[in-house]
Amino acid sequence: MDAIGEMVAASGKAYTAYRQCTLKERKKAISAIRTELRGAVMTLAEMACRETGMGHSVDKARKIALAIDKTPGVEDLKTEVLTNDDGIVLTERASCGVVAAVHPCTNPIAVLINTTISALAAGNAVIHCAHPRAFQCSQRAVELMNASVREAVGIDHLVAILPSTGHRVSEELMHHPDVDMIIVTGSDTAVSAAFRADKKVIGAGPANPPVIVDETADLDRAAAAIAQSAAFDYNLLCVSEKAIVTLDGVAEALLTAFARKGVQVLNTQEMEKVEKILINGEGDIARQFEGRSLKDILNRAGVTYRYPAKLAVGEARLSDLIVIKEVKVPIVPLVRMPDFKSALQAALQIEQHNRHTAGIHSRSIARLDEAARAMDTAIFVKNAPFISAIGFDADVPCAFSIASRTGEGPISARHFTHCRRCVLSEAFQIR
Known part of the structure; x- marks a missing residue:
């Protein structure tokens, strides 16, 4: 089995274990990530500036801190309930599985953290595909997050990163049969490549505001x-x-x-x-x-x-x-x-x-x-x-991927889910 196949298999195993976790345990995993990363904000910001050659380290630190503290967690997964004479209709948001996440070099760490918290809150495992200009800083952030999750809930490989970068490996990951969902934050070319994989895609394409x-x-x-x-x-x-x-x-x-x-x-x-x-x-x-x-x-x-x-x-x-x-x-x-x-x-x-x-x-x-x-x-x-x-200087949920191509808008945990409807006949009405 090649490196990508091995990584997808490990993430699939992690997802199977994570799927048995309660919402309280998901909250525990996300809380552990937030706690671990708060102590590494400036280090990660400086790494990103050095590696990419872009941006201002203090501003990057603010972006990273925003992603850590204001990315919505499991509270974003709203349950819908309808009761009438015929019974009850319950609509909940269920996890997708293994998520492939392709990132830009402009905001590498903030996007990566925002995506990870959202994906884990929804109950998924996530494999990141970093931009070649931001691999080392992305790898360090993933190491910190995976270690904190492993310590919190005892599951390894829930947050992973491909060992190499580039269009070929990202397309190979997206087309892997055991990858269930793709999120791409980047160019139209990258988003279009994701659509060719024929699975659920969140496409955060270009802008010119x-x-x-x-x-x-x-x-x-x-x-x-x-x-x-x-x-x-x-x-x-x-x-x-x-x-x-x-x-x-x-x-x-x-x-x-x-x-x-x-x-x-x-x-x-x-x-x-x-x-x-x-x-x-x-x-x-x-x-x-x-x-x-x-x-x-x-x-x-x-x-x-x-x-x-x-x-x-x-x-x-x-x-x-x-x-x-x-x-x-x-x-x-x-x-x-x-x-x-x-x-x-x-x-x-x-x-x-x-x-x-x-x-x-x-x-x-x-x-x-x-x-x-x-x-x-x-x-x-x-x-x-x-x-x-x-979310900067405003009471607004943090989102670093804006899905303009696929229509979700600012991305959060609920977008990493499938809607599941459960219908129960009769009763359960107290009006």
């Missing part, structure tokens, strides 16, 4: 919210603002508001220099700059960096590739439009029907409603930082 700022908005509040979110971890999060669409009549005032909030405002020539290095000659994103600091990128582009800015904003055209493509850097293009209708159409064009994340800053209730309906995204944020939608 636009934010509209209209003339009714509180501009200082809007600028502060965008700065907080887009600067976080050098704009690596898939939900963070990647482009701003505003109206001609308010654009200058908005740029001034950004400057007041410590954002570096770039002129047209500086934005052209930035785009030249971020988009290569073939029109593709220069990945080596993703997740790098503002200072590093501006220095490379030949633009003077103004300390202590963490984010830059500069004007661009709707047709510019830096606007249309999802470039994960702390530089956000701003596009002017003549009116709200054209601004909304521009936002739709930027979002490219990914149906992932979008938002608006406005005091108009009608526009808040119109934009939310038109964008039709899994996450829509009104008058707040986009990162609040996944």
